[in-house]
Amino acid sequence: MKLRILEICKQNGYTQKGLAEKVGLSAVGLSKAINGNPTKDTLERIAVALNVPIVELFEHPASDVINCPKCGTKLKITEV
Numbered sequence: 690m691k692l693r694i695l696e697i698c699k700q701n702g703y704t705q706k707g708l709a710e711k712v713g714l715s716a717v718g719l720s721k722a723i724n725g726n727p728t729k730d731t732l733e734r735i736a737v738a739l740n741v742p743i744v745e746l747f748e749h750p751a752s753d754v755i756n757c758p759k760c761g762t763k764l765k766i767t768e769v
Contacts, residue, residue, distance in 0.1 A: 691748040694723050697739050711738040 698708050709719035712734045722731050736743040753766045 692723055692727075692746055693748050694735060694739075694746055697741060697745065701739060703739070708735070708738060 694708075695705065698705060703711075705719060705723075706716050709716045712719065712731075714722065714731070719735075722728075722735070727735075732743055732746055736746055739746075754763050755766060756762070757764055
């Protein structure tokens, strides 16, 4: 799962440190969230701080099919 958080920060004039402060995380904590496996709560707080829907934090796949990272099953992405 690739996140676009830093890209969105740059577009909106935020630094990673500034976003971390706004979200209530340390710079290291935010970095771990961006590069690791963030919780839903952390993603929601980041989305609110950046004023974007949570789905915008994720890189858009090139196709409408992705592979489950745990079992490898092909999953079709659909609109809700």
